[in-house]
Amino acid sequence: MKAKLTSLTYLTLGLLATLIIGPILPSLAQNRPNCSSPMTQADMNSCAGQSFRVADAELNRVYNQFINNLSASRRERLIDAQLAWISYRDATCELEGESVRGGSLQPLYITTCKTGLTETRTQEFVAYSQNRYPAGSSSRFSEVEQQHRSALNTLRNRNASSLLDASENAWQAYRSSACEFERSGGGNAAFNNCQIRLTEQRIQQLK
Template sequence: MKFGLTALLLAGLCSNLVQAAGDSCQHAMTQADMNVCAAKAHELADKQLNSLYQQYRQRLAADDQQRLTIAQRAWIGYRDAACRFETAQVSGGSIFPTIWLQCLTGKTENRIKELQKLLQCQEGDLDCPALQ
């Protein structure tokens, strides 16, 4: 059962990595190469998240900027704790870096979607924090 789950996770990772990290990751055969590709995919997602975060933060009043900072720090704590939990079964194994980075990337991509939605808020939208 563990092998099947790991294989499914790896298959999903590979398809995401091909899109996110380019052609060099399409043919990754070794665990070391897969780890490098997972790191590239995470780096791309993290850069996009940071860019969206800064764009959105600039649209907020000072009080809301502070609230966003607190929320983002809490999200980082959640992301890390959730990924520690979700990757515990492979902890210490050679596949761990790939699975860990896949988890971080997935959570980061979800946060990107949240920030993209917030960036689309219009003034007066009650579902969104007040914009400047």
């Protein structure tokens, strides 16, 4: 089934509802919050959702534009990587919201996290389309991997939750498939750079 895919669509349920209901209820536009200065928590949540939908649509656009120019084998690798990225994004942002679980801030934390990860992924696709493979700041993968394990263990001692394990497992799968894709276009140097870059990003998330 996966081999038959040529593109992925990230149309969220919120966006789908907007497309269906929008023409029927134009008066709802009058109740939209001012996202330049949201006044209530509900407004903040709504504006965060709007920002995510914009970021999601841009990722979808750049992704579909890029994948159409790939060979069949690289297209399959990219699809694997992007499916893994979606799982990683969702699991990581659920973990992000765990610190305020049950509170009114939880949706804001989760959505803001998704927006940030989506914008980062879009930047990577822009680089791919320019035949570039973004590099990390370190020179040795072994060093950042050690830092990653340290940051993970520190967080696990404070928050030994199933969400942390799910997030970490999803990230490991994403890093593996994403870096294999980058190796398919840039060789072993691109693979090594990818491992360093994604591990550095992960360290920041865990701190």
